[in-house]
Amino acid sequence: MSKQSGGLGRYVAQRLLLAVPMVLILLTLVFLLMRVAPGDPVSAAAGGKLGPEQLAEKRRIAGLDKPLFEQYLDYLGDVVTLDFGTTFVDHRKVSDIIIENGGATLSLTLGALFVAVLIGLPIGLFSGRYRDSAFDVTARIFGITTYAAPVFFTGLLAQLAFSGTWLPTSDQADPLTSLNIESVTHIYVLDCLIAGDWNAVEDGLKHLILPSITLGLLIVGVFIRMIRINVIQSLHGDYIEAARARGVRERRVVTQHAFRNALVPVITVLGLQVALLLGGAVLTEKTFNWPGVGSTLITYINQRDYIAVQGIVTVFALVVVLISMLIDFVNALIDPRVRY
Amino acid sequence: MPTKPDTESAARPDPSPGAGSGQRNDVLMEVEDLQVHFGMRGGALARISGRGGGAVKAVDGVNLTLRRGEVLGLVGESGSGKTTLGRTLLGLNRATGGSIRYGGQDLTELSERRLRPLRRRLQMVFQDPHASLNPSMDIRTAVGHPLRIHRLVADDEEYEAKVAHALERVGLTPAERYLSKFPSDLSGGQKQRAVLARAIIAEPELLVADEPISMLDMSVRAKILQLMLDLKRDLDLTYVYVTHDLASAKFFCDTIAIMYLGRIVEQGPAEQVFNEPRHPYTKALLAAIPEPDPNRSVPRNLPRGEVPDAAKPPLGCSFHPRCAAALPHCGWERRDLRALLERRWLDLAPDEYARERALIGNLDALAEPGPTRVLVTPGRGHSAADVLAYFRRLREEASETEPREPFWGGVTTMSEDGGQVVVEFVEARDPRLLPVVDSVSVACHLYAAPGA
Amino acid sequence: MATTSAPSTAAAATGAPEPVLAVQDLRVWYGTERGPVRAVDGVTFEVRPGETLGLVGESGCGKSTLGRGVLGLTPAGTALDGVVDFKGTNLVGLSPKHLQKLRGPELGLIFQEPMTRLNPLMKISEHFEEALRTHEKGLSRQQRRERALDALRGMGIPPSRYHAYPHEFSGGMRQRIMIALALVLRPAFVVADEPTTALDVLVEAQIIKILADLRKNFDTALVLITHNLGIVAEACDRVAVMYAGHIVEQGDAREVFANPQHPYTRELLRSTISLSTTGLHYIPGSPPDLVRPPTGCRFHPRCPVAMRGCAEHEPPEVVLGSGVRTACWHQALEADPSLGEELGQGGRDALAAVKEISVADEA
Structure with a gap:
């Protein structure tokens, strides 16, 4: 009858162990997909520019002359030591790319998430609470519109509307103000704070606004729908009726009982959206000339640098696993039923 | 589990002289030591590593003989495992042990492909008629489905004729009125009739009916039961009737098997089981049924507690924690100690409760199953001697109160050891299903032969 | 009529x-x-x-x-x-x-299906706290706890389970809790x-x-x-x-x-x-x-x-x-x-x- 509650520690340990096979499967997939591509990375990137011997030499250096299985083991070994390889075209370490450009991606993701939660949460909760009201109908149209509008369209629209105003429409920072900011965390606004340059902080935040809104609006539609549906469902819940029958005040019924339960599944969606944003903000980064990992990845894809692509994709895969694990932990913290 | 179910007993009832002539060829199905264990969900890691995660013993060593024409x-x-057992008889659940002899074959060993042709003769009726009919299939298609699956008809004409015939058999007359209807057009009783029509259309010999009337309204239940009796008579059917409703079982069944946590605790001709229930569980069940007779009232001595978690069944006899007549070797263990304390605390004033609760340091550990020896850690600020004295006092008090608390009979020794209190219990013994009189078998130590 | x-x-x-x-x-x-x-x-x-x-x-x-x-x-x-x-x-x-x-x-109401009638995210104690805080504002924390434990005790739920979550109880126990929750307000x-x-x-x-x-x-x-x-x-x-x-x-x-x-x-x-x-x-x-x-x-x-x-x-x-x-x-x-x-x-x-x-x- 009574299941042991409070087994959170054990649950976390279990979940961590379970992540191992998951990561392994993902890495294997990434590795195989890269090999399925026609030709090998070296000739793809440098084919036609180099002679056969030079190509063979390059292949040897990259370890591409070894048997497939050995390459696979090398790859796994490298990943374990957090060595994601060195790009072929410009000899940058993939880990450096992640560190240097990751900061920008992270800022943009968090900015977008902030926007999405700020707009989506209240609208979704209200829509669900006052279902089929004028507000709800408007909110749903808004949600669908933002979801359907392509990023470059929203982005361009924003740029058109704000070009020449106080809001910057491109780049991560003003080139002049950013000159004397030392990159410590590679998250620009944080670096500015560390440098104690308040002008630069303000400038950085300003630059974040339009890209964050553009990207945030993209997911706000999903958010509104998701929260709204969950609120409607939990308002029909048996425990809601029971709470009303005990004379619990309507405001408390809605907030404490309906909203809280409605938000549990939203956490999962939220986390997965973050994972998507981290890897999929490419269009926004391009539109706003944002120096994130996504746009860097595109550059390497265009140059057919498979080693770079493999490295970056590997990191993305790991981040997704990490985030999905975090979601589970958060869920276990709020929902006592998750722990066993 | 230290004790192993002992099921080799010759517990099958003798053929009753009334029903059938008692010859061997009257046996339709013979179930021997059947086990259906399900892996636990939850522990995904345990599943990967293949250890740790326990199994739910839904059916745990069941012996049955099903005679032709009986219910x-x-x-x-x-x-209790009744539904799982019913489904397993038809091969809808896989047995993890034992055998089901039917038509010269062992159903537990047949592959899904070899089972399929047999399914024509073995049909199932489910509890919820609404859920067992596909809402987008009209009655013509739904009822005739088995004919198509088993390729029993040559052409559409024959198909129509057979479906119409089946519908009329179950009282859906005239059949033309129902052929093109959809389940949503029918009432609950009519749906269950359609389900029965589908079950009999392929001319089965065994029908497993899982709570076929419990979702129906009072005034329809009798009608469906009557229909099932008519069908049985006209079509020479054999029924396995799965239910929690003793009243309808008493009326409807020839033989009864009372199940508790995956095992049969009492088995025999319905009349005898109902007239003279022997197992304490059967007695309790019969006493607990609310009867529409205002001169009778609910018994005061209902078994305490509820059906335990099947994933962690009690030691020994599964019913012992709730049984007022339990004996010392029925399987007393640490969980019973915890239950005893919690029951006692119900009647205490808050301050008294707080005082006694503080004595026990590891109450949660007492919730897990364990061997017949348990270490009780004293709460902070208390010594093992305090706890021991407390237990002794409880035992003393229990010996003076009625009704007798059977728990203490199962405790052999209580002593101090290294700052803890050691409580040892009598070694558990699993009761075997043994014949008590004629054809009634009971799995209870109260009825075991002396010295068994 | x-x-x-x-x-x-x-x-x-x-x-x-x-x-x-x-x-x-x-x-x-x-x-x-x-x-x-x-x-x-x-x-x-x-x-x-x-x-x-x-x-x-x-x-x-x-x-x-x-x-x-x-x-x-x-x-x-x-x-x-x-x-x-x-x-x-x-x-x-x-x-x-x-x-x-x-x-x-x-006015109280006791429901048919006890399994889904308690908020899964709230402890049993929180359900009682909520009900008593809403309707009997004068009670102290200690008094609320005593009232709740009293009601639960009357329904056969041991006080040691007061801080458990609904999913830790069986159907019958949840129905007892629901009844206690209705009766605690008398x-x-x-x-x-x-x-x-x-x-x-x-x-x-x-x-x-x-x-x-x-x-x-x-x-x-x-x-x-x-x-x-x-x-x-x-x-x-x-x-x-x-x-x-x-x-x-x-x-x-x-x-x-x-x-x-x-x-x-x-x-x-x-x-x-x-x-x-x-x-x-x-x-x-x-x-x-x-x-x-x-x-x-x-x-x-x-x-x-x-x-x-x-x-x-x-x-x-x-x-x-x-x-x-x-x-x-x-x-x-x-x-x-x-x-x-x-x-x-x-x-x-x-x-x-x-x-x-x-x-x-x-x-």
Whole structure:
């Protein structure tokens, strides 16, 4: 009858162990997909520019002359030591790319998430609470519109509307103000704070606004729908009726009982959206000339640098696993039923 | 589990002289030591590593003989395994042990492909008629489905004729009125009739009916039961009637098997089981049924507690924690100690409760199953001597109060050891299903032969 | 429904306490595509302190709607008419705010399905805290805890489980918690809607026992809604039998079970399968569609003793010597033969043999 509650520690340990096979499967997939591509990375990137011997030499250096299985083991070994390889075209370490450009991606993701939660949460909760009201109908149209509008369209629209105003429409920072900011965390606004340059902080935040809104609006539609549906469902819940029958005040019924339960599944969606944003903000980064990992990845894809692509994709895969694990932990913290 | 179910007993009832002539060829199905264990959900890691995660013993060593033309009732509460057993008889669940002999074959060993042709002769009727009919299939298609699956008709004409015939058999007349209807057009009773039509259309010999009337309204239940009796008579059917409703089982069944947590605790001809219930569980069940007779009232001495978690069944006899007549070797263990304390605390004033609760340091550990020796850690600020004295006082008090608390009979020694209190219990013994009189078998130590 | 001249003195004569709740001519209906469904159609009853009234009937007879309607807990789109007099206040038409204040400390509800009735994210203790904080603001934290533990203890839930989450309890224990949660506020009137239908046989008996004890230990007036006549017999003082939105018979439970007056009560008792059942009996046909209920007595199409007049004239309610009230022409004519005129010429002839009712009409 009574299941042991409070087994959170054990649950976390279990979940961590379970992540191992998951990561392994993902890495294997990434590795195989890269090999399925026609030709090998070296000739793809440098084919036609180099002679056969030079190509063979390059292949040897990259370890591409070894048997497939050995390459696979090398790859796994490298990943374990957090060595994601060195790009072929410009000899940058993939880990450096992640560190240097990751900061920008992270800022943009968090900015977008902030926007999405700020707009989506209240609208979704209200829509669900006052279902089929004028507000709800408007909110749903808004949600669908933002979801359907392509990023470059929203982005361009924003740029058109704000070009020449106080809001910057491109780049991560003003080139002049950013000159004397030392990159410590590679998250620009944080670096500015560390440098104690308040002008630069303000400038950085300003630059974040339009890209964050553009990207945030993209997911706000999903958010509104998701929260709204969950609120409607939990308002029909048996425990809601029971709470009303005990004379619990309507405001408390809605907030404490309906909203809280409605938000549990939203956490999962939220986390997965973050994972998507981290890897999929490419269009926004391009539109706003944002120096994130996504746009860097595109550059390497265009140059057919498979080693770079493999490295970056590997990191993305790991981040997704990490985030999905975090979601589970958060869920276990709020929902006592998750722990066993 | 230290004790192993002992099921080799010759517990099958003798053929009753009334029903059938008692010859061997009257046996339709013979179930021997059947086990259906399900892996636990939850522990995904345990599943990967292949250890740790326990199994739910939904059916745990069941012996049954099903005779042609009889109605066998599998009666029990939730978690008794009655539904799983019923489904396993048709191969809808896989047995993890034992055998089901039918038509010269062992159903537990047949592959899904070899089972399929047999399914024509073995049909199932489910509890919820609404859920067992596909809402987008009209009655013509739904009822005739088995004919198509088993390729029993040559052409559409024959198909129509057979479907119409089946519908009329179950009282859906005239059949033309129902052929093109959809389940949503029918009432609950009519749906269950359509389900019965589908079950009999392929001319089965065995029908497993899982709570076929419990979702129906009072005034329809009798009608469906009557229909099932008519069908049985006209089509020479054999029924396995799975239910929690003893009243309908008493009326409907020839033989009864009372199940509790995956095992049969009492088995025999319905009349005898109902007239003279022997197992304490059967007695309790019969006493607990609310009867529409205002001169009778609910018994005061209902078994305490509820059906335990099937994943962690009690030691020994599964019913012992709730049984007022339990004996020392029925399987007393640490969980019973915890239950005893919690029951006692119900009647205490808050301050008294707080005082006694503080004595026990590891109450949660007492919730897990364990061997017949348990270490009780004293709460902070208390010594093992305090706890021991407390237990002794409880035992003393219990010996003076009625009704007798059977728990203490199962405790052999209580002593101090290294700052803890050691409580040792009598070694558990699993009761075997043994014949008590004629054809009634009971799995209870109260009825075991002396010295068994 | 008009009550005939027979004076309704049964209650007054015994000097019983004032009823806690008096329902008069209550109607509850809700709209569907096919028209309004009159789920409860002119129902009158009362409950006194410490008394348990069993409300029985088949599914769709309106018993659950009636239970919710009395507490004003009907879903949106439901209309109510009539009087629900609770200690002098008419609950029909009361503002939601006012009703909310009464629900809990005055009016309680116990549900059918205990598994889903507790908020899965809240501990048992939080449920009690919430209820007590809402309605009894004067209590200290310690007092609230004591009240809650007291209520739980009464229902057999050990205090050591106070801080557990709902999912850690079995169905029977959750129902006990739900009952404790309703009783902790000491309401004067409680509706229990099929409280044991989802539970096992032995647990059902335990809960019935708890409900039966309730009337002895508290002064709570209880309406127990069930389809199980056995439960009424064991736990109720009085019983009201519902058919198609009407109460067709009500009175002392022993009396009604021993001498059922209305043909529907008789047929329902006969068709119930119990341990003493030796033959199967059933009521032909099915309960009527409440969008277009039959004229006259609503039971006449299925009634084995229906008369011609029953099909046209609604039977008046009569109070019999035993205090039982029933709405059937047979009893009405016996009480007051002059009523026969109302039935018209040949109104007392048997209704042309309850027309062959086929499976086509069955429930």
